[in-house]
Amino acid sequence: MTDGYGGFADNFADNFADNEDAGDFDDAPPSTIMLPGGGIDLATRIGSTLLPNPVTTASGCAGYGKELAKFFEPAAIGAVVTKTIMPYPRSGRATPRMAETPSGMLNSIGLQGPGIDAFVERDLPWLAARGGRTIVSIAGGHVDDFVALAERLKGAPGVVGIEANISCPNVANRGQVFACNPATSYDVIRAVRDVADPQVPVLAKLSPDVTSIVDIARACVEAGADGLSMINTLLGMAIDPDTMKPVLAGITGGLSGPAVRPVAVRCVYQVHAAMLDGQMAQVPIVGMGGIRTGLDALEFILAGAAAVSVGTVIFNDPSSPVRILDELRAALIARGFGSLEAAIGYAHR
Numbered sequence: 001m002t003d004g005y006g007g008f009a010d011n012f013a014d015n016f017a018d019n020e021d022a023g024d025f026d027d028a029p030p031s032t033i034m035l036p037g038g039g040i041d042l043a044t045r046i047g048s049t050l051l052p053n054p055v056t057t058a059s060g061c062a063g064y065g066k067e068l069a070k071f072f073e074p075a076a077i078g079a080v081v082t083k084t085i086m087p088y089p090r091s092g093r094a095t096p097r098m099a100e101t102p103s104g105m106l107n108s109i110g111l112q113g114p115g116i117d118a119f120v121e122r123d124l125p126w127l128a129a130r131g132g133r134t135i136v137s138i139a140g141g142h143v144d145d146f147v148a149l150a151e152r153l154k155g156a157p158g159v160v161g162i163e164a165n166i167s168c169p170n171v172a173n174r175g176q177v178f179a180c181n182p183a184t185s186y187d188v189i190r191a192v193r194d195v196a197d198p199q200v201p202v203l204a205k206l207s208p209d210v211t212s213i214v215d216i217a218r219a220c221v222e223a224g225a226d227g228l229s230m231i232n233t234l235l236g237m238a239i240d241p242d243t244m245k246p247v248l249a250g251i252t253g254g255l256s257g258p259a260v261r262p263v264a265v266r267c268v269y270q271v272h273a274a275m276l277d278g279q280m281a282q283v284p285i286v287g288m289g290g291i292r293t294g295l296d297a298l299e300f301i302l303a304g305a306a307a308v309s310v311g312t313v314i315f316n317d318p319s320s321p322v323r324i325l326d327e328l329r330a331a332l333i334a335r336g337f338g339s340l341e342a343a344i345g346y347a348h349r
């Protein structure tokens with residue numbers, strides 16, 4: 001029980017590391033531009049934004065960056081993706097709202113936060129002053145909420161992207177999640193893209209709890225999404241065998257952590273394949289779900305992600321984003337890649 005995931009994840013990571021001794025790779029990819037000193041070009045593009053490296057925090061797992069600054073400079077990673085912000089302050093759902101599960105966790109935080117005004121006046125300037133690049137996650141129960149939030153962010157300091165969290169329930173539509181339906185996904189993304197600063201890329205954050213993630217991804221890209229973030233948590237629940245009642249006050253919660261990684265990698269791979277097939281326009285994918293090491297991050301890059309987000313692992317290793325960046329750099333170099341770009345989608349070749 002060392003890792004907060006019932007020990008399973010540590011054992012798995014150890015075993016995986018044993019198999020990954022960075023020895024010779026018979027099938028090494030041709031390297032592109034190696035930088036002097038054995039460095040590697042890790043820059044990656046999300047729409048009009050060029051990030052110096054592909055590692056970001058996952059929304060909800062690092063607040064608004066202040067907590068992280070005790071462990072590393074926010075500017076050291078590609079971007080900080082902030083906790084989803086809503087139009088008004090919210091206290092979130094009742095406790096208990098976190099539960100440990102084998103190789104992951106359940107949460108039902110319920111989008112707790114200070115609301116957009118306090119966020120823009122207090123949190124964003126702080127991050128910008130530290131040189132941090134910020135991707136602001138926004139959500140609301142109606143399309144109008146998303147529009148108001150995107151408008152409020154115009155001209156705000158340090159914002160290099162907007163992540164529309166369409167994986168939250170759509171109040172107008174009897175609590176259904178926007179991202180479970182191509183039409184509602186389209187409506188939100190179109191509305192946000194129409195009002196947001198044209199210089200700021202808009203990402204759609206998708207839910208894996210759908211029949212066809214490609215259909216939702218295509219709708220978002222047709223609506224003008226400059227990128228796709230995938231995946232949000234999977235809906236799950238846990239029952240306490242002693243009380244014989246649901247563990248979470250909210251009954252169900254979102255499952256995250258290593259347990260969801262295969263689902264996330266599958267989603268990224270399927271959507272990238274659809275882009276390569278010409279079924280939809282090619283846009284960058286930000287991959288996430290259970291990333292704990294540089295090799296986990298590499299898996300997402302090979303599946304087709306141009307960047308990755310680090311989430312649940314931050315709770316037991318707050319400096320993990322910079323560690324994962326270092327490990328990813330080493331893993332790419334060991335495999336003969338001269339740039340991150342050369343590795344994106346390599347598993348499809």
Ligand SMILES: Cc1cc2nc3c(=O)[nH]c(=O)nc-3n(C[C@H](O)[C@H](O)[C@H](O)COP(=O)(O)O)c2cc1C
Nearest residue numbers: 058059060084107165231232256257289290311312
């Ligand atoms: C405690 C917690 C809070 C989260 N809050 C948000 C949120 O506010 N907005 C959002 O889009 N995703 C939220 N997520 C989902 C993460 O951003 C991420 O998509 C998911 O956890 C998968 O990545 P991971 O396994 O690395 O955590 C949250 C996840 C956790 C664990």
